[in-house]
Amino acid sequence: MSHPNGKAAADSSNTAKQGHNTKTFNSPFKVDPAIDGKRDDPVWHFIAGGRYLYGSTAAGRKSGHRCLCRLCGCSICGGAKAAKEHFSKSEKFRCEAATAAVWHTIWSKDMAKCPKDFISAIEALQILPNGHPKFQWPPLRFPEDSAVPVPGAGAAEVPIPVSDSSPTLLPATTGAAAADPPILTGSLDPLYRTRGIAVAQSAAPASPGGLLDVGILGGRATRGRDQGTYRQQVVTSYYSDPLEHVWHLQIMRFIVKSGMTFNCVKLESFKRMFTMVIPPGVPGAPMPKLPTYHPVRTTLLDELDAEVQKCVRPLIDTAREHGCTIMTDIRGQTMCNYLVGTELGAAYVATDVMHGKKGATALATSWLKRVKSMDVDLSDITAFVTDSTGVNVATTEVFQKDESVKHIFWIPCVAHVMDLNLEDNGGIDWVAARIAQARLVTRFFKRHGHAREVLEVFSKKTLLLPAKTRFGTNVIMMQRLVDLRGDLTQLVGDDRWRETVWSTNKIRKDAAEVTACIGFRPWWEDFIALFKMLEPIMDMLRLVDNDTRHISKILRRYEVMIASCLSACRGIDREEQDAILEVFDRRRIMFRTPAHTTAMLLDPDVGANTLARVSALGFC
DSSP: OOOTTSOOOOOSHHHHHTTTTOSOOSSOEEEOTTSOOOTTSGGGGSEEEEEESSGGGGTTSGGGEEEEETTTOOEEOSSHHHHHHHHHSOTTTSOTTOOHHHHHHHHTTOGGGSOGGGHHHHHHHHTSOTTOGGGOOOOOSSGGGOOOOOTTOOOOSSOOOSSSOSOEEOOOOSGGGGGSOOEEESOOOGGGTOOSOOOOOTTSOOOGGGOBOGGGGGTSOEEOTTOOEEOOOOOSSSOOOHHHHHHHHHHHHHHHHTTOOGGGGGOHHHHHHHHHHSOTTOTTOOOOOOOOHHHHHTHHHHHHHHHHHHHHHHHHHTHHHHOEEEEEEEETTTEEEEEEEETTEEEEEEEEEOOSOOOHHHHHHHHHHHHHHSSSOGGGEEEEEEOOOHHHHHHHHHHTTSGGGTTOEEEEOHHHHHHHHHHHHHTSHHHHHHHHHHHHHHHHHHHOHHHHHHHHHHOSOOOOOOOSOSSOHHHHHHHHHHHTHHHHHHHHTSHHHHTOOOSSHHHHHHHHHHHHHHTOHHHHHHHHHHHHHHHHHHHHHHHHSSSSOOGGGHHHHHHHHHHHHHHTTTTSOHHHHHHHHHHHHHHHGGGOSHHHHHHHHTOTTTOTTHHHHHHHHTOO
16 A cells, blocks of 8 residues: 555565665654653753654654654654764764754763864853853754753744844735645754754644654655645755855965965864954854865865956956966976966966976977967967076977967066076186185074174174075175175174184184185175176066066166176176176077067167167167
8 A cells, every 4th residue: 555655665674774864754753752762861852752654764663763853854763872973973964953052952061972073162152141142042843842941042943033044934825825824935044054944933833743744855845734835945055144154255365375274274273263353242243153174175265266266357358458478487397387467467377287308399289288278369379488498498499380379479587587697697707706705604604603693792684694585695695795894894803703712623714714704805895896796687687576567678778787787897807707798698699589679669768769779789
């Protein structure tokens, strides 16, 4: 014989196992107050004992008895222990309607058995006065059979609304439909994190015998016997409170911008920090929940990425009107970052991780593949900027053999060329010798505490040791030595320095060389002349290493830079000057590209003599 729900009767062992430990059933559930249970356990405030009316759903339990969660409607096989496990499982499997007030009711009297994930939330409630809204339970199923709540944890059929998403009654219609019971619609308070729960309100007809149609959890509106019709409540995300959403996104921005790992949201100190910032119990103060680990690395991260794309999109769109420049950045010869630059600025678009030999052909193939796959038309790309290493120069020749990219200019990175100028000048013998001596002086004061203490007597500034930074660390070191020349000269003539007994022969030898350099006037003259020669290169490097476009002024400024360097080298031998000029001439060819020449010709600041100047330089 078939049952009203269309299922056959349970007549086999396989049928008996159906529904065992299953979450929900499309069957009415009758509460039986006579069922024996540990009614002194607080967990029974949220668990109803009884039986399903359809036999197939009652299979697998003695006398067909089962337990039902009053919050989420899940079926539970077992007693108080199984009921507590329903609330204390991992976040993915536990009761999704439970709140801190529920956990407080169940475990506050015996915190030793409380899951560690709930301790901070329960402790936050314990400092609140009785009757505080935070003790409010979510709406319960079968309210007429619910147990008396513990002090301070009142249970109401309808929660105190903190948003505009509380369940509402649909207006009655005319005709035959007017006789139908009212329908509850809407979503519950998002801070309670409840989904798909129909709440019986006073406006809804009573449910005789404690019957409640749990078919709403199946995703459709159903009607029970002598009972109102309820509509399943739609939840678009795991929260729907706008304030909580904005708060979570702001926390996500902080985590990403500070470079913190997503695991930080699991720390108790992270949670306690927000409890201290927004103390519980302050009237009118918002108390949204903190984001958990899973939304931070999935949902919130996707939303933050969408925000970035919204910012990048206008920049990419300007390429259709004004064109754009593709820039690459290779580090360690394995990773290539691609950036798109327009008149609005630059934006990162992609990264390629290359494997195997990075020859010109392989690199050109990688460039072509990436450029053709970007969300930018090839016709909108006007230039391709890379550093000026030999492999990139060779790659450009292979790259431009493709007909589809012949119109794209290759431009060497000016900042990289300036850095190479510093590197090549630093390779000249007499320059390298002076820089090595400057390093020795700086390193000696950095490594030896007594030398550092004596220097602090004469100056509050410290020497700067070269490090792996963006560029020009040797020039920065030299500038600090020049600034401290007077203090260092006084230091080596002071008794505290001369009477110092150094511990080893190596340190004594280094101290003697440091004294010889600092106390020798001609050494300072040569050192200052070298610094003044390198300073114009450093100034131009700083000039081009910013967001301002200078391509039209590069050629002219490069010539001015050379003149400034040579004027600082008047006291240097002719042979040494020729070595410096050879470096400048070798790197100048990088600025003789058609793009640089055309930009200089079109620069209105250059004046009417531009053509004659370019012709004299041999660029035409």
